[in-house]
Amino acid sequence: MTAKVASTTVTPEAALELLSPTEVNQLVNQTDADLFKIFRRCALAVLNTGNNSDDTNEIMEEYADFGIRFIRQARGIKLQLTNAPASAFVDGKMIRGIREQLFSVLRDVVYITNEIRNSGRFNLTTQAGITDAVFHILRNANVVRKGDVNPLVVCWGGHSISRDEYDFTKDVGYHLGLRDMNIITGCGPGAMKGPMKGAAIGHAKQHIQNRRYIGITEPGIIAAESPNPIVNELVIMPDIEKRLEAFVRMAHSIIVFPGGVGTAEEILYILGLLLHPSNKRMPFPLVFAAAEKNKAYFDTINHFIASTLGAEAQSRYRVISADCAEVARSVRKGSDDVLLYRRRSKDSFYFNWKLNIPKDLQTPFEPTHDSMSRLNLSKDQPIHMLAANLRRAFSGIVAGNVKEQGIALIRKHGPFQLKGDPEIMAALDMLLRTFVEQNRMKIGEGTYKPCYQVVT
Structure with a gap:
């Protein structure tokens, strides 16, 4: 039987102390059913970190009795949780990193509901309006930072991978961390966790203070890919398309590790952008990386791309097998080229405005x-x-x-x-x-x- 904590209250440290009276009433009185439903789903995923299932239905059924109540207090709200996963607690206290992620979820769900969807400020039927909304969500979460020139490397790959593949992603992350690069992933397990864990060691060796392990997810997938414990900046986007746009707008380079259909989706998304006529001259480092024993994975991917999209698509990425340091060197050089390009083209380094996303x-x-x-x-x-x-x-x-x-x-x-x-x-x-x-x-x-x- 799954261990659960019958009842507990949780207070935010800083993330949600600046709520308006209207927002507090909205939460306490649960006047927006969709907001509450989305938050409950995402909150359960955060609390259920480390689970061994990616079946959303199975997880929701297992915790059908999980409950949340919002309690008004002087500077905002606190949460009363019932039947929460016991793995989120140590000696009766919620793990601090999980608590921070929990309130990051609430921050984003409230902001997206009130400021993006219901305010009328953003025209979500236009290309510019959607990009503006993506930027504002990321800015509200404080993940776009002017003046930060350390490259952000997006790492994509499967949540269900072998131990050998996981160790390879961790080794690549270590070499990225040694080269002052920060990590963005989809925030889940497997190839999303490995690069962050490796980078944490590389950053520690280099005594790097500003260690960034950004996880970007969305309500439809978060229950199947709960945030891993290395994530120190969690962002919830409204849907998969805005999640993908957030990745590529923030990325200075992308590494793809072996995965499944979700990884193939991400590969085809970035290739669709890089093959668009308006983006063909833009530098955008894209590396497919695998351990020596798993390089056949990208042979298969490469064959699929050749059979469907052709040689032009194949020219937009580089395949590197076995050599973790070479992956990091290639990505570091490519990211430096991106920085130079954006300076010359008067584009920001922290958000790629010039990339045309149809x-x-x-x-x-x-x-x-x-x-x-x-x-x-x-x-x-x-x-x-x-x-x-x-x-x-x-x-x-x-x-x-x-x-x-x-x-x-x-x-x-x-x-x-x-x-x-x-x-x-x-x-x-x-x-x-x-x-x-x-x-x-x-x-x-x-x-x-x-x-x-x-x-x-």
Whole structure:
């Protein structure tokens, strides 16, 4: 039986002491049902750090009796929690890092609800309005910092990886930390935790004070990928598209480690941007990195990209296997080139305003059986648009694997169907079969039941 703490109260140290009376009333009286529902989901994920499941439904059912009540106090609010995961506490007290993440979640959920969605300040139907909203969420969370020239390296990769792969990500992170680079990941376990853990050691050896381990997530995925304990700056974005935009706007370089469909989604997203005609001259270091025994993973990815997007897409990244120091050197040099480019082009180093993210990549994709079957997975379109549609296909598979709504759709209607050009479908089928064979689809044991069907 899962250990739980029957009842406890938690007070913020600083994150939420500046709430307006309206915001306090909104929380205490629970006048916004959506805000409360989103916060409860994200709060449970934070408290459930270290769980061994990525099935959102399973987690929500296990803690169906988890409760939150907001209590008014002089400088804001405190939380009363019932039936919270016991792993978040030591000797009856909540672990400090978890408490900070808990109130970071509340900070972002309140801000997104009141200032982004309900205020009318941001036109979320326009390209500029969406980017402005992403910037304001990050600024409110104090993660965009003017004058900080230490590069931010985004690390992408699977949450369900082998021990060898995890150790490799940690070794790369160590070499990044030795070179004064900070880390951004999706905040979860596996390849999201390893680089942060390694960088922490490198930073400690170099006596670097400003150690940044930024985790960026969103409500749909956080329960399946609870924040790891190394994260010291947590940000909740409204949806997966704004999460992806936050990554690339803040990144000075990106490293991709082996993963599954979520990692493939991220690869196709960044390639779709870099292949867009308006971004082709912009320096943006992109490295695929794997241990020697796992380099076949990127052979498969490389073959898939060659079969679908072609040689131009392959030219936008570098594959490095085995040599962790070379990965860090390559990324450090590339980040320095980015800094020089942005100075010359009068762009900020802390937020990449000049990167053109087309509106169709900013607009949330809702994976349903109809929207998945209607995706244009053919070569009769520009390659950056094909990359965007392939990204949506993988996003739908992620939803069917681990997101509550996607899992419910699959249970009710069966697997999503993907249709397209025979060559693309063959490459897609081979890649997905490889993920299944290598146990890259989900955490845990047992036979994986696909949430998709590739129609060939």
